[in-house]
Amino acid sequence: TCRIPGAPGYEQRIRKFIIEQVQPLVDDIQLDAMGNILALKKGKTDKKVLVAAHMDEISFMVTHIDENGFIRFTTLGGFDPKTLTAQRVIIHGKEDIIGVMGTKPIHVMTAEERNKMPKNTDFFIDTGLPVEKVKELVAIGNPITRERSLIEMGDCVNAKSLDNRVSVFILIETLRALQDQEVPYDIIAAFTVQEEVGLRGAMTAASGIDPDFGIALDVTMAYDLPGAANHEIVSKLGEGTAIKVMDGMTICDYRMVAFMKSVAEKHDIDYQLEVLTAGGTDTAGLQRYAKGGCIA
Missing domain, CATH: 2.40.30.40 (Peptidase M42, domain 2)
Structure with missing residues (x-):
């Protein structure tokens, strides 16, 4: 997905690709007026979990x-x-x-x-x-x-737009894994637009869906590099997924942080806690624009 263009507000090509991938995996798929893809996996109760991954790129x-x-x-x-x-x-x-x-x-x-x-x-x-x-x-x-091709580089990859196409890939594969599974709550996979210019798609999606719970998938900074002091590192490459505690726009709900930590520990998933004093992700849009707020 990294090579497919998707400037904020001009996500047509990447949106077409995602719809083709997701359509067979979900119970319903809709586009809102902003251009977000809202893919629904029906659950057994009326509670809603909105999982967002933005498809635009800087x-x-x-x-x-x-x-x-x-x-x-x-x-x-x-x-x-x-x-x-x-x-x-x-x-x-x-x-x-x-x-x-x-x-x-x-x-x-x-x-x-x-x-x-x-x-x-x-x-x-x-x-x-x-x-x-x-x-x-x-x-x-x-x-x-x-203009950049994805290449393998040692144990890593190098490409443009890994922010946030890696999360788009993860969300598609999550829907694929859940295709034949029963889930307790409605899961709405929101492939959002215009995150890079102010979380605009997530705000619209949260306002329209009004989720009980929100999860935003995104990348973060791994500053385990020459010259970095230990207190500046934020996260380290290869030491597990980063569970966000806060960034420049969000203080994550302590209940969601505790839940994610417990799931990681139960399944032996390596994780690290992310405290980033600048920037922001769709988490802020989900928290603020659900009608009564949401646990995110």
């Missing part, structure tokens, strides 16, 4: 095409500008067009410029096409996603 949007055909953009989601240099991207205009991000070459920077942190606004996209062709195929507002 991306960009065209804001300007200059007289030479270079494209300026704004970000859709949070980017570290240091990662943008020479990044290959796909502009989704009338056709999909490959481009590469560039900025002022270091050879002609002043000493002051070399010592400054780059900003997103320092970058442009070069498509290698003449300006007339660029303006024929690209328009203001077109979404832009990164």
Whole structure:
């Protein structure tokens, strides 16, 4: 799923793929007006569990095409500008067009410029096409996603959009595992939109479903890297799933945290507790926008 584009607000292609995968596995599937996929596995009682995995990815949007055909953009989601240099991207205009991000070459920077942190606004996209062709195929507002293949790297994988396609995969496979199982509560698998720009899909899904319980599947930071102090690490790669306790937008319900810990311990699943002082996930949307709140 990582290669399929899904900029916030432009999730059409990844949504089509997910529907094809999920349709045979559930009792009902609906799309809401925001574009969330709501896939229902019926339970034996009227209590509802909403499990969310966002399908969008951090991306960009065209804001300007200059007289030479270079494209300026704004970000859709949070980017570290240091990662943008020479990044290959796909502009989704009338056709999909490959481009590469560039900025002022270091050879002609002043000493002051070399010592400054780059900003997103320092970058442009070069498509290698003449300006007339660029303006024929690209328009203001077109979404832009990164161009990257998934590769195996030692015991890991490297790809764009693992945030959050790995969780999309997990949620699809969970529905597959439950296909012939009875479940006590209704399970609504919500493949949400626009998480990267403010949890917007999760808010709408929670408001419409009004779940009793909410679980958001997402990635987190593994900062077990050179230079990291022990108190900064948050989580370590390979040491088990991270059970969120809090982040910049959520303090998770202590009952849900205790439940997840007990399930992990019962089934000998390695876990670590995540306390992240910034950022946020769909958990915040589920907690706040269920009509009476939900345990999430």
